[in-house]
Amino acid sequence: MSAEDQQNLDPSKVVYETYKSEEQIGIMMKMIESELSEPYSIFTYRYFLNGWRELSYLAFYEGEMIGVVIGNLTKHKSQRLRGYVGMIVVKKQFRRLKLGRKLAQIFIDKCKELGADEVCLETECCNIAALKLYQSLGFAKVKKLMNYYLNGNDAYRLKLWFTDKVxxxxxxxxxxxxxxxxxxxxxxxxxxxxxxxxxxxxxxx
Ligand SMILES: CC(C)(COP(=O)(O)OP(=O)(O)OC[C@H]1O[C@@H](n2cnc3c(N)ncnc32)[C@H](O)[C@@H]1OP(=O)(O)O)[C@@H](O)C(=O)NCCC(=O)NCCS
The missing domain is CATH 1.20.5 (Single alpha-helices involved in coiled-coils or other helix-helix interfaces)
Known part of the structure; x- marks a missing residue:
């Protein structure tokens, strides 16, 4: 896609849908693998997608899958119900159109609707785009995790609180x-x- 094509993209044409079926996993994996440093097996995808379908959102532009957010909602040992963003990706050509923000917001709103106390996630310390996105949504750093990723990079754990303990x-x-x-x-x-x-x-x- 040329820079001109990108300029002509109309973000209002983007459609957001929940994950539908196993046939979508192949395309999703291909898209995510080319954008994230960490490789994930098909079992990880199935764990999130089949376990928490209502928290798995895909973005489409004229039928093409261009973004995804997947995660889960579990009871943490603190007894708080915790949403967790497993992966969030927007295809390179479609970045900076507020699609990442929209996907993250949909996820957050769904977690809230399901009664979550908080949402948490990890991202590489050097991932400025992701850190800026999350911090602009109200997430705060709560921990630095040394050598967290397979590539040896450190991570930050970030959290957004909905209920007390804020x-x-x-x-x-x-x-x-x-x-x-x-x-x-x-x-x-x-x-x-x-x-x-x-x-x-x-x-x-
Ligand atoms: C992180 C990611 C999902 C953001 O998606 P996006 O659609 O480009 O982001 P948005 O257009 O919604 O941007 C929202 C905000 O994030 C921040 N942001 C996004 N990309 C940025 C960049 N390259 N540099 C600085 N800030 C950035 C800005 O604050 C932006 O708000 P603004 O446009 O008002 O300035 C996308 O860059 C991506 O897919 N990256 C690769 C995968 C990844 O790193 N995922 C996160 C792992 S936890």
């Missing part, structure tokens, strides 16, 4: 970050003091 984990995460910085600062100061003492001793010798 922001507690975000605050804890921020506190940890502040504590880490303070500790590093203290270590630097201690080291500077030691260096100064050593220099003083050297001078006196």
């Amino acid at each position: 922001g507690r984990e975000e605050i804890e995460y921020r506190q940890q970050e502040v504590l880490k910085k303070l500790q590093q600062q203290q270590e630097k100061e201690n080291q500077a003091e030691k260096d100064q003492e050593i220099n003083q001793e050297k001078k006196e010798q």
Whole structure:
């Protein structure tokens, strides 16, 4: 698709539908595999798509599949009902048309409707597009997961709260970050003091 064709795309023609049948998995896998760094087996797709059909949305443009969001809704050990975005992808030629935002919003609204307390997801720390999208939807970073992906990249866990406990984990995460910085600062100061003492001793010798 040329840049001109992209300019002529009409986002109002995009149709959003829930996942219908196994025949759609092949096309979906092909689209997702070319856009995500992490490979997923057909069993992962079936787990999400067959288990939570009502949380699996596909976007079509003139019959072509151009975007997808899939995930689940489970009871977390904290007893909170948690929506989880497993994968969200928009085909390259269709990016920056607010389709990713729409797919994520549909997912969030459905989770809310089903009684979720929160929605959570992970994304690579270097995935600026995804981080900006999620943060603009109200998600906040709650954890950094080192070497989370097969490619060795770190991830952030982000969360959006619907019910109480709002922001507690975000605050804890921020506190940890502040504590880490303070500790590093203290270590630097201690080291500077030691260096100064050593220099003083050297001078006196
Ligand atoms: C992340 C992704 C789904 C976003 O889809 P999209 O349809 O292009 O996003 P939208 O047009 O809805 O953008 C919504 C907001 O996200 C942010 N955003 C999206 N793409 C961005 C980019 N390339 N750079 C910076 N910000 C970006 C912006 O804040 C944007 O709002 P704005 O257009 O008002 O500035 C898409 O880039 C994608 O498929 N990436 C590859 C797969 C992936 O990384 N998935 C997420 C893994 S968790």
